[in-house]
Amino acid sequence: MKLVSFSELNRPAGPGSIRPGVLLDEGSRVIDLTTAGHADALAAITAGVTALTNGGAYRGYAVDEIKLHAPLSNPPRIFCIGLNYRDHAIESGMEIPKFPVVFFKMVPSIVGPGDTIVIPEITKEPDYEAEFAFVIGKGGFQIPASKAMDHVYGYTIINDVSARDIQFSTSQWSLSKSLPTFCPMGPSIVTADEIADPHALDVQLAIDGEVLQHSNTRELIFKIPELIEYISSITPLLPGDIVSTGTPFGVGLGRNPKRWLKAGETVTITIEGLGQLTNPVA
Structure with a gap:
């Protein structure tokens, strides 16, 4: 469904x-x-x-x-996982994490398919990040990895739009990820029964037809069971919580020269089995 x-x-x-x-x-x-x-x-x-x-x-x-x-505009929380693809950690100049790097996107940043990503004057370095996300159906506390998939309702696409100049002005990332319109989501939440293996899905991001990110969820460092076990060991997960699992290699930050989002462009993320999320930039 x-x-x-x-x-x-x-x-x-x-x-x-x-x-x-x-x-x-x-x-x-x-x-x-x-x-x-x-x-x-x-x-x-x-x-x-x-x-x-x-x-x-x-x-x-x-x-x-x-x-x-956006298929879910009022999730209790949006957990985001940083540096969860090995090649993205390397291009960001950071160490491969030994534990999941968790931050948040704030709910007011959510927009839906076709909505405009608006770049405010406060940032000069807006970046794109194609991400595969899962949605919690049945909540729980201290969920073991062996039972974690029983708690997944379904899957969706998120563009973790990031203001890099704000992000790296401090050690805390959440505000730089939470500007209005910086969380495009959709077009739907595909229920878990429709995806045979969530760790074998192609992920691609293109801007005006130019492919800038292309990977597969098999490359995730921390996969869904590990993420659920880790997060729920600290805080109870709630129905509707979203966990965005991180972005692969190819973001604007890692390019030479760096490549930021520009007004007039159109960003399209395609994830196998989940469809396409397309948003213009202004």
């Missing part, structure tokens, strides 16, 4: 206008989950919804009647 959040194009924005849905028919149709009593995507995740149980009870929309938003 592909969980999305959407609004109708012909209805004004307001409370309740963004609703949870299921993307069907190879992306041509969306089924409204509010008719099944789920107020938003977080409610559907918490309830463990991974399939439509009664097709006749749902209202559907053609995709040209709706706008897709």
